[in-house]
Amino acid sequence: METLRVLESIRSPILDAVFSVITSLGEETVVMVAICAIFWCVNKRIAYGVGVAFFFSGMIIQGMKICFRIDRPWIVDPTLKPAPSALKTATGYSFPSGHTQSAATLFGSLGMQIRQKPIKALCFAAVILVAFSRLYLGVHTPLDVAVALLISFFAIMLEIKIVGDGLPGKKRELTISVIMALFAAIVAAIAAVMYLSGTIERGYAADCLKAAGGGIGFAAGMFVERIYIDFSEKAKNILWQAIKLAVGLAGTLAIKEGLKLVLWEGLASDMIRYFLMTTWVTVFFPLIIKRFFAVKE
Numbered sequence: 001m002e003t004l005r006v007l008e009s010i011r012s013p014i015l016d017a018v019f020s021v022i023t024s025l026g027e028e029t030v031v032m033v034a035i036c037a038i039f040w041c042v043n044k045r046i047a048y049g050v051g052v053a054f055f056f057s058g059m060i061i062q063g064m065k066i067c068f069r070i071d072r073p074w075i076v077d078p079t080l081k082p083a084p085s086a087l088k089t090a091t092g093y094s095f096p097s098g099h100t101q102s103a104a105t106l107f108g109s110l111g112m113q114i115r116q117k118p119i120k121a122l123c124f125a126a127v128i129l130v131a132f133s134r135l136y137l138g139v140h141t142p143l144d145v146a147v148a149l150l151i152s153f154f155a156i157m158l159e160i161k162i163v164g165d166g167l168p169g170k171k172r173e174l175t176i177s178v179i180m181a182l183f184a185a186i187v188a189a190i191a192a193v194m195y196l197s198g199t200i201e202r203g204y205a206a207d208c209l210k211a212a213g214g215g216i217g218f219a220a221g222m223f224v225e226r227i228y229i230d231f232s233e234k235a236k237n238i239l240w241q242a243i244k245l246a247v248g249l250a251g252t253l254a255i256k257e258g259l260k261l262v263l264w265e266g267l268a269s270d271m272i273r274y275f276l277m278t279t280w281v282t283v284f285f286p287l288i289i290k291r292f293f294a295v296k297e
Contacts, residue, residue, distance in 0.1 A: 001077055007136045008081060015136070020085045023133035025126055026099030027089060031106045033249065036281055040248050040289060041233055041241045046113050048222055049159045053105040055215040056180065057155035059187045061101045061148065062208040066191060066200050070095035073141055082138035090139040092207055096148040097140045103130035104152035112156055173223045180219035188212035188271060195267065206270045213274035221282025231286040234295045244293045248285045255280055 024030060031054060039047035072094045074080045082090065092098070104127045111123030131149060134140040162176055191208030194200045225231070235241045255277045263269035 001073065001080065001141070003135060003142055004073055004080055004138050008138055011083060011136070016083050016085055019133040019136045020083070022129050023086065023089075023099060023137060025107075026101075026103035026130045026134075028102060031102045032252070034106055036248055036252060037245055039233075039281065040285070041235070041245055044225075044231075044233055046110070048226075049113055050106055050109045051218050051222070052162065052176075052180070053109045053152070053155040053159040054102065055211070055218050056158065056183070057101050057105050057152050058098075058211045059184055059208075059215050060151050060155070061096050061098055062211045063187045063190060064096055064147075064151075065093040065098075066194055066204050066208060068095050069093055069200070070144075073138060080138060083136075086137035086139045090137075092204060094140055095144045096151060097131075097134050097144040098148070099134055100131045100140070100145050100148035101152050103127055104149055105155055108152060109156050109159060112160060170227050173226050177219040177223040181216045184212040184215035184219070187215075192267065202267070205267055209267050209271040210274045213271035214278045217275040217278030218282060221279045224283050225286050229283065229286050229290065231290040232294060235293050236295060240293060244289060247288075248281070251280055251285060252277055 035047055035050055035054065038050065070076075070093055072082075072090060074082050089099070107123040107126040107130075111120045111127070114120050114123065127149075131145045134145055135142060188209050191200070191205045191212070195202060195205035235244055255273065259269075259273045259276065263273060
């Protein structure tokens with residue numbers, strides 16, 4: 001806690017604004033938009049690598065949150081005051097840090113896969129800055145951040161091992177997808193049991209089920225796209241790339257937010273919504289890309 005006290009003592013409106021912007025790089029929406037843009041428009045293999053690391057580590061983080069149930073620093077020690085600008089997104093349990101995990105798996109995975117040294121350096125700098133921002137803003141402890149970084153590093157190493165540079169094979173891809181889906185199902189089951197037993201509140205269980213639903217959708221979609229669809233990221237020109245990205249993101253947003261108005265209220269609906277969102281990204285929109293945005297050879 002002493003580290004947080006020192007950082008609290010040097011806060012200023014300017015630094016608060018700077019680190020609030022930096023910390024937003026670890027938000028779910030930013031990471032999802034980045035994965036979609038890379039997947040649809042730049043390089044599918046890199047996007048799959050980021051996705052495996054992001055969803056796998058995300059499920060571990062959410063599972064650990066509900067198992068350890070460690071409160072935020074200012075709840076543990078009321079004398080600590082977090083930056084007001086960070087409170088809106090500082091929800092759920094504190095340990096480990098979800099923002100740090102999101103930023104680390106996105107930028108860390110990109111940094112490991114991109115060869116250009118300046119871009120690689122920027123990616124790793126982003127990981128460090130987002131991790132530090134969580135401490136500066138007073139919403140996580142050093143332990144929260146350190147464990148999130150370790151889990152993210154493990155997920156990135158696993159991603160490099162299982163995705164790699166090799167061409168997809170049906171048996172190999174099916175094995176990867178089944179393992180990811182089973183892991184997601186286990187996390188979802190643990191969250192549901194803990195919620196039904198009254199151990200955790202609905203919001204905490206919902207976060208786990210969203211991560212599990214997204215993980216299952218990504219696992220299934222990765223198999224289907226790589227084996228049966230295999231769309232091209234290329235487009236006629238940059239304008240068509242922009243249109244493609246805008247249409248895809250509009251569909252993603254419609255599923256993520258619009259289905260809240262259609263589906264029933266409950267934990268299962270949260271899981272289904274995130275499952276449909278990731279299958280849209282990996283299966284349904286790639287089919288649209290192949291039909292309407294493909295470059296004619």
